[in-house]
Amino acid sequence: MSESSTAQRLYALIPCAGSGSRAQAPGATLAKQYQSIAGQPMVMHTLAAFAAVPAIRDVLVVVAPGDDFFEHHSAPCVVRDCGGDSRARSVRNGLHDLFEQGARGDDWVLVHDAARCLVTPSQIEALVAACRDDPVGGLLAHRLPDTLKQEDGSGRVAATLPRDDKWLAQTPQMFRIGLLSRALDAALASDPDAVTDEASAIEALGLAPRLVPGGALNFKVTYPEDFALAEQVLRGRAGEKP
């Protein structure tokens, strides 16, 4: 952290309590974040990226109640089984846990999907560098690479939309713990379905998070075909032949 923010500490919070329903092959039951990619459960790749960023004080992983994955896998993180029934509730519960661990409201948190396992230490560090002196905080995001269509509701195009000002939200998303906690509490109380990321809760307070370029490869493993691409990228980074 810079001189102006040395008093604030930096935490990471990894929501890891989803079931991955869109990623499941028929009959599969293992949550996507625990499925093997390039020789390791997906979440272990995610955690390795955060472990390689020295500025991060602690990494908190939020799993579903009763999830015993980390009793069988050793990882450089604190694990709490306080996951909720939506991503936003899992994050909100994790923030409460960080306060119980001694975090302060003006400390920073990087919230990152367990299922976004291709994030790199340099992407995380770029976000931290861009946000550490920012009054609001921000997120990694990716400019739309394709033409953007609006549907008319029947599978046909209603319009082609301007895309110069459109970005795909990624994670990590970096905010002060106190501000984010208040924002999520308010958003969950008023319109829980609208809070699909941390930035949307902050926006609902009238604030404008900073957009920091991420990259196409920082995608979230969401659909069955995403596993093969993530596997190829990780094996390529490890110097293995495809």
Ligand SMILES: Nc1ccn([C@@H]2O[C@H](COP(=O)(O)OP(=O)(O)OP(=O)(O)O)[C@@H](O)[C@H]2O)c(=O)n1
């Ligand atoms: N109740 C939930 C739901 C999601 N997540 C986490 O939030 C991240 C991003 O969510 P998403 O990709 O939507 O994961 P799932 O909810 O697991 O997927 P799906 O919507 O396909 O079921 C994942 O790392 C997931 O584990 C969570 O911690 N708690």
Ligand SMILES: C[C@](O)(CO)[C@H](O)COP(=O)(O)O
């Ligand atoms: C937070 C997020 O990764 C930003 O793109 C995303 O919104 C989470 O996934 P979901 O499919 O919206 O639950």
